[in-house]
Amino acid sequence: MVLSGLNGLAGVLMLILALFSGIFIGVFHEVTHSIAGAFWLFTLGSIVIAVLVVIGVSSLLIAWGLWTGKRWAWWLSLIVSAIGFVVSICTLSMVSLVIDAVIVLYLLKLTTQLHFSVDFPWSW
Numbered sequence: 001m002v003l004s005g006l007n008g009l010a011g012v013l014m015l016i017l018a019l020f021s022g023i024f025i026g027v028f029h030e031v032t033h034s035i036a037g038a039f040w041l042f043t044l045g046s047i048v049i050a051v052l053v054v055i056g057v058s059s060l061l062i063a064w065g066l067w068t069g070k071r072w073a074w075w076l077s078l079i080v081s082a083i084g085f086v087v088s089i090c091t092l093s094m095v096s097l098v099i100d101a102v103i104v105l106y107l108l109k110l111t112t113q114l115h116f117s118v119d120f121p122w123s124w
Contacts, residue, residue, distance in 0.1 A: 013056075062076050
């Protein structure tokens, strides 16, 4: 329940960030349309906004899947958290490392696996 709520919150925040980024990029583009290189900044900003929207919508879908106990949501959460764990080790981000480790351990609990009807090779 908490994990799905946090995923949903992350999705909403990403979409809000994309909205404000789009407003900023639009205003910035109108002000600087005559400056050489502004086109590339506008293009890069548009790509960033598109990525934020994809992440936001994906987070909302995963949140719904976790809330309703879907097996695919369990797998996606495990994969995303495991990747985040590895990235946290590489970037030496201790806060992210702890959060991702807790999420992975929670997903690997036997009761959590039973809730999502997952038959993972090991649990605790």
